[in-house]
Amino acid sequence: IRTGMPEVIYCEGKTTEQVAKIFNSLAASGVNVLATRANAEHRQAIFAAEPRSVEHVAARCVTLKQNDLAPRPGRIGIVCAGTSDLPVAEEARVTAELMGNQVDLVADVGVAGLHRLLSQHHRLQEASVLIVCAGMEGALPSVVGGLVGVPVIAVPTSVGYGASFGGLAALLGMLNSCSPNIAVVNIDNGFGAAYVATLMNRAY
Amino acid sequence: IRTGMPEVIYCEGKTTEQVAKIFNSLAASGVNVLATRANAEHRQAIFAAEPRSVEHVAARCVTLKQNDLAPRPGRIGIVCAGTSDLPVAEEARVTAELMGNQVDLVADVGVAGLHRLLSQHHRLQEASVLIVCAGMEGALPSVVGGLVGVPVIAVPTSVGYGASFGGLAALLGMLNSCSPNIAVVNIDNGFGAAYVATLMNRAY
Amino acid sequence: IRTGMPEVIYCEGKTTEQVAKIFNSLAASGVNVLATRANAEHRQAIFAAEPRSVEHVAARCVTLKQNDLAPRPGRIGIVCAGTSDLPVAEEARVTAELMGNQVDLVADVGVAGLHRLLSQHHRLQEASVLIVCAGMEGALPSVVGGLVGVPVIAVPTSVGYGASFGGLAALLGMLNSCSPNIAVVNIDNGFGAAYVATLMNRAY
Amino acid sequence: IRTGMPEVIYCEGKTTEQVAKIFNSLAASGVNVLATRANAEHRQAIFAAEPRSVEHVAARCVTLKQNDLAPRPGRIGIVCAGTSDLPVAEEARVTAELMGNQVDLVADVGVAGLHRLLSQHHRLQEASVLIVCAGMEGALPSVVGGLVGVPVIAVPTSVGYGASFGGLAALLGMLNSCSPNIAVVNIDNGFGAAYVATLMNRAY
Amino acid sequence: IRTGMPEVIYCEGKTTEQVAKIFNSLAASGVNVLATRANAEHRQAIFAAEPRSVEHVAARCVTLKQNDLAPRPGRIGIVCAGTSDLPVAEEARVTAELMGNQVDLVADVGVAGLHRLLSQHHRLQEASVLIVCAGMEGALPSVVGGLVGVPVIAVPTSVGYGASFGGLAALLGMLNSCSPNIAVVNIDNGFGAAYVATLMNRAY
Amino acid sequence: IRTGMPEVIYCEGKTTEQVAKIFNSLAASGVNVLATRANAEHRQAIFAAEPRSVEHVAARCVTLKQNDLAPRPGRIGIVCAGTSDLPVAEEARVTAELMGNQVDLVADVGVAGLHRLLSQHHRLQEASVLIVCAGMEGALPSVVGGLVGVPVIAVPTSVGYGASFGGLAALLGMLNSCSPNIAVVNIDNGFGAAYVATLMNRAY
Amino acid sequence: IRTGMPEVIYCEGKTTEQVAKIFNSLAASGVNVLATRANAEHRQAIFAAEPRSVEHVAARCVTLKQNDLAPRPGRIGIVCAGTSDLPVAEEARVTAELMGNQVDLVADVGVAGLHRLLSQHHRLQEASVLIVCAGMEGALPSVVGGLVGVPVIAVPTSVGYGASFGGLAALLGMLNSCSPNIAVVNIDNGFGAAYVATLMNRAY
Amino acid sequence: IRTGMPEVIYCEGKTTEQVAKIFNSLAASGVNVLATRANAEHRQAIFAAEPRSVEHVAARCVTLKQNDLAPRPGRIGIVCAGTSDLPVAEEARVTAELMGNQVDLVADVGVAGLHRLLSQHHRLQEASVLIVCAGMEGALPSVVGGLVGVPVIAVPTSVGYGASFGGLAALLGMLNSCSPNIAVVNIDNGFGAAYVATLMNRAY
Numbered sequence A, B, C, D, E, F, G, H: 001i002r003t004g005m006p007e008v009i010y011c012e013g014k015t016t017e018q019v020a021k022i023f024n025s026l027a028a029s030g031v032n033v034l035a036t037r038a039n040a041e042h043r044q045a046i047f048a049a050e051p052r053s054v055e056h057v058a059a060r061c062v063t064l065k066q067n068d069l070a071p072r073p074g075r076i077g078i079v080c081a082g083t084s085d086l087p088v089a090e091e092a093r094v095t096a097e098l099m100g101n102q103v104d105l106v107a108d109v110g111v112a113g114l115h116r117l118l119s120q121h122h123r124l125q126e127a128s129v130l131i132v133c134a135g136m137e138g139a140l141p142s143v144v145g146g147l148v149g150v151p152v153i154a155v156p157t158s159v160g161y162g163a164s165f166g167g168l169a170a171l172l173g174m175l176n177s178c179s180p181n182i183a184v185v186n187i188d189n190g191f192g193a194a195y196v197a198t199l200m201n202r203a204y
């Protein structure tokens, strides 16, 4: 039904054997495969089982691309503030690219340093849909949302401590955004953000 | 910047005088105008001030359409379970229509009566983007999400009592959906859902 | 008083010595014995102490059946979505079987893939009582509840991350179900669900 | 599908006109009808529309019984502590009776006065299933659960103040009950408890 | 001890008689007096009791200035996004002015419209300390904090609905701000923000 | 000021060196000493430093009694349900005994087995003050409170899983007790309960 | 069993007719009677039904004293910070006096003005048990607890706004007090505090 | 823009290699450098990379001071209760000193022992701004705030257990302080408190 979408394995809580075995059998079925939340052991086990697989360390992902995809019309912009949010942003990037999107990842543009964000304004303008990852107060989607006229998928991250309560502060902030062009996915859910963004990036 | 979008007044917490005055001055500027969360008094005051305005009782909205909009390529499907969720679904419908979308509102299709939902399957398939409003356990977006290949904007509603905690149960449910094509807006935010859905409903 | 019910040991937080010793003395008293939440060490210690005991790895349980039970009239259906919910579903299965029930475990039927669930409809219909385990948004009991005319015991699981808050999202969802034939037990409490379901599965 | 069950109207949030109109049309279809959470105005409007309807003030319900039901084999016991929990207990009683059950309502038996509870022990023993309503600390289901060998449906009520947080304290207490024969429904949901209990009260 | 500070009456929860009486007796003692959270009835009762008192409708305050204050060296900037946050911002302004500060109130500068905020950059630069009031996602203090080199007192407001949970979302956002020059006061506490800001606005 | 009370060391979060050193210097000052929340390493280090110290494994405590205490008039009863609550009950016992109280610890009397509790009724009656420790639903203090005419100090424990939320369910239950003779201390705070109970156990 | 204790009616949520009727029948039985949380209508209805009853406006209570009580050995000190906490403190005072205690109520001694508290030190010293009521941050019991050697019953009040969350902030503060001589009752529960304190105020 | 402020590295969640590399490159740029939340491995790695760096064990910080700073006019007082809060207080001290402030750290002055606090009154009076760190009930800022006429930055710490919920109790207490001269930063955020305090410590 969802032609062209890869098969996906969520590795957290699975053994290396389970992950490698599922990866292998999906690979054998001929589709593209994506493993997310894969730690170093998961990634080695997959590589041992399927040497054509590609490891994405920062994203904690493994991919296997066996089929080319029809190009999609627009570009997905991914925006995040700092190095701590990068694993989530990279998960979104790897997912989006494996789903056939052109991606532009704009990092190091937090709301406390507006000049850095504004100096990348042109890159934001070129995206057909934006994924914005932010932890702590989660303010970045509101600010980015005000700068663009396209949908913004906001991803709260669990980055922070104390009253961030594992990403709750960022999540609530994004749900209450005063920019009306924002919708939100689960905390740290870079994969889901890329999935929804991909569905938006299609011609009619 | 957001050409074609109406100007919007959020009426809750504003006096009838304030609302009528803002509506009038926006009307005078020549744009389309939308007032949301307008109670009966608000709506009467607006109508007295601007007799061309149109009242939408179920949606608690008032609109003034002064300009035609370029047609948008797809159709927005709006889905809800019962009569209690209708005010939110109607807010989404009125907003989406004023923003130039074709809308199809599918009501009375809760998850506890799958046959009613499945009998509307063809209408779900014809939407380019879906808005799904649900209170209580908020399960409808997951089920609808599994039936379609387009983005789903989930709107938790404050319908329920006891452990629904004002919509929190539905909100958490939607954020944790096992359907990957879902993004969420604030509780009861039919307006925001329609706004994001409108941005998705465009040609490249 | 509760004739026929096994004696039960909850192993979490107990040492292997404590668990083995309690198991042994219960075994000596001649009753059936069930150890739940037993990790690998617990299970080995029990086996060393009582070689007639049977290990259930997926359920994290150990059982000792010394007495036959009068057959119960109906069948308990157990339903879950994915591999992650299996430990809880298996705990329910092992418990229910040791309590003299016929059990049918229907796995891999999440709400985001209705066709798989509907293809098992006949199995749901044959149950006198259903136990439905689900994590994340916890929507499965509502959908199953709408398909059957028997009581549904809903078990929220701690499967999920971020805004699942350790099973809270699933718990709240189930408590707010729009299917009226649902009652809920504690997060991950497969044992309790089987216990209540067993009490329902009796002739008058 | 659920033969014999009445049609139910949840009145809260509906206008008197809406409620009276729905009641009337359900009555015309020949089935038994139950209106819950009906305030005085709702009840008068229903009576004006359908003079055969019967008002249950303490339960905040209205019923119309047009059809006799096959008798059910067992008896439903309903237990509550004080006058404050009575509206919920009465909602359960009215619902259960309209669904064809024999009901025995045991009131005024809180956990802080064990002798009163113990003096009713024989009535608890005669029930095939028990509904226990309790607010504040919600301890009654645990105590009752320990006295009987049948399933207990626990109904937390919103009775209390301060740290009861609208019934949350009672709800959490019941979910964590150390009696294994307990399942829980939503806060104040006497209707749902009676519905599930009715489904348990059937011959095979 | 705190020479020069006015005596303050918090009116919420007090009767008009209580408020008027306390105001009068403080006035008689010769000090400056401030009444906050005063509704229309409170304000009329105070005016009847003390005709020299001055009403501040938008701030819901009444003041009586009987003594001149030594001028303070700097200026307090107060920033807020929209009309809904104005009552809190005005409470801060009235408080700060009665405590002898020069105040500059910059309204209508939300984070979703950065150009409006940036066009007021020079006014932000001229403040020795800033008070930033924001509801909903509460992102404004982070953005303002990044633009200035002075302390920012962040005031979460209860403006919003749904997942704003009465200002909790804004509060958590501000506590997790990635701008290090921010400290936070209670939800809607314009008075406290002005009090702390006043203490910072002094020469050594 | 509090003559006769031992000096107390809370070991959690302290190194073995720190704990041993503090213990030693308090011992040298001639007072009685109590170390709580001491793990095996803490306890060994204390014993190495002060061979007169006495280890209480179940209570996770170490004591040093150098001075006799004037006898106190009454007896402190300590009540708990199961083995999991024993560490907290034992912390209370060791503390109370070192403070000069006679203590009677009644274990294994949960609310789901009233007969066991009632069979100990005479022991409850002989206490001048009761400490009741309970996890999960925390119902035991309400039931015990109804059986006695003396003050009950309720100690919620963190025993439980899922919706017990680390003792929150028990805590809320105890705060909402329908027995009026109950006051509550922090989760797992056996020490504090014994301290308050000791202060109650004095002649006038 | 609890000889000498008055019979108590909790009026909130009861009609004036219910309250007056219960009061009357308790009065007829010859015991002392206490009605708490009685609003003006409740109090008038009780007075009409029982002219010997005494109204306590600030405490929102009505009492009827028909029997003298044996004097109790000690004095109960009640402490609170401001006028807002007085209704709770007065409820405690009226309750304690009707239960035969000598009471000393020390008001207007908040933690932000230590000199006022310290100037009442001698009155604190004369109490055999202290009840300390505080809203907002709920810090007063910790400070008072450090000044005395007797048990302190802490009563969090719902006084405050914003992040006080209806008394939750004060409740949590009191449960985490660093003074070990503190136990806590429910938010606004002046009655319960007095009840427990009375039980402590007895000779052996 | 913030001339004179050091560059800061937040080490938690970074590898030793990352931390050492960032430290080195910042050092090379000639500025002062501060590493916070540095564990023993982080600190060794930094020292190996930059032997001029200074380790602050109690504060879990490393500093490198390459430039002298213009002296600031006032003194920052830092106050905390016990040894457990010291890491946060030390982080504040190290940060404040590297930013050019004179600092006076007053430890061991909890609210349950007022005499120790009052005996340090003169040191509190000499500060131009105070940082008060407290865990558990977080009452210290309110008490200190009442003793001084300068701004107080309150830092809730995660010290405590049970109902302290990781510092939430202290945080809520501080936000609800009845002393009006208090503003709050995130749980355990000694760095942020020192940063804001530094900005206040400047001449006009």
Ligand SMILES: Nc1ncnc2c1ncn2[C@@H]1O[C@H](COP(=O)(O)O)[C@@H](O)[C@H]1O
Residues within 6 Å of the ligand: A178, A179, A180, B008, B009, B010, B011, B036, B037, B189, B190, B191, B192, E082, E083, E084
């Ligand atoms: N129902 C609604 N829910 C959420 N936001 C809304 C709603 N209606 C309007 N808005 C937003 O509120 C803004 C207007 O707010 P205001 O200026 O206070 O009337 C609009 O620009 C919209 O972005």
Ligand SMILES: Nc1ncnc2c1ncn2[C@@H]1O[C@H](COP(=O)(O)O)[C@@H](O)[C@H]1O
Residues within 6 Å of the ligand: B082, B083, B084, C178, C179, C180, D008, D009, D010, D011, D036, D037, D189, D190, D191, D192
């Ligand atoms: N008191 C109640 N609590 C919970 N659910 C109820 C209650 N009364 C009725 N219902 C459910 O609400 C449905 C009717 O809702 P509605 O169509 O909105 O009137 C019924 O089918 C019941 O399942």
Ligand SMILES: Nc1ncnc2c1ncn2[C@@H]1O[C@H](COP(=O)(O)O)[C@@H](O)[C@H]1O
Residues within 6 Å of the ligand: F008, F009, F010, F011, F036, F037, F189, F190, F191, F192, G178, G179, G180, H082, H083, H084
């Ligand atoms: N188990 C415990 N729970 C709560 N507080 C305790 C406990 N043990 C000791 N305390 C308190 O902690 C103080 C000692 O703390 P510390 O100086 O950090 O060792 C004592 O004075 C007691 O009041």
Ligand SMILES: Nc1ncnc2c1ncn2[C@@H]1O[C@H](COP(=O)(O)O)[C@@H](O)[C@H]1O
Residues within 6 Å of the ligand: A082, A083, A084, E178, E179, E180, H008, H009, H010, H011, H036, H037, H189, H190, H191, H192
């Ligand atoms: N202990 C701390 N708590 C909160 N924020 C900090 C702390 N230490 C450093 N920071 C902030 O974190 C930033 C550096 O973060 P990073 O680039 O991830 O190392 C600095 O600019 C500070 O504003």
Ligand SMILES: [Mg+2]
Residues within 6 Å of the ligand: A081, A110, A134, A135, A136, A137, A138, A139, A140, E178
């Ligand atoms: Mg961020």
Ligand SMILES: [Mg+2]
Residues within 6 Å of the ligand: B081, B110, B134, B135, B136, B137, B138, B139, B140, C178
């Ligand atoms: Mg729904």
Ligand SMILES: [Mg+2]
Residues within 6 Å of the ligand: B178, C081, C110, C134, C135, C136, C137, C138, C139, C140
């Ligand atoms: Mg699920």
Ligand SMILES: [Mg+2]
Residues within 6 Å of the ligand: D081, D110, D134, D135, D136, D137, D138, D139, D140, F178
């Ligand atoms: Mg109860």
Ligand SMILES: [Mg+2]
Residues within 6 Å of the ligand: A178, E081, E110, E134, E135, E136, E137, E138, E139, E140
């Ligand atoms: Mg805002």
Ligand SMILES: [Mg+2]
Residues within 6 Å of the ligand: D178, F081, F110, F134, F135, F136, F137, F138, F139, F140
């Ligand atoms: Mg228990």
Ligand SMILES: [Mg+2]
Residues within 6 Å of the ligand: G081, G110, G134, G135, G136, G137, G138, G139, G140, H178
């Ligand atoms: Mg207070």
Ligand SMILES: [Mg+2]
Residues within 6 Å of the ligand: G178, H081, H110, H134, H135, H136, H137, H138, H139, H140
């Ligand atoms: Mg403290």
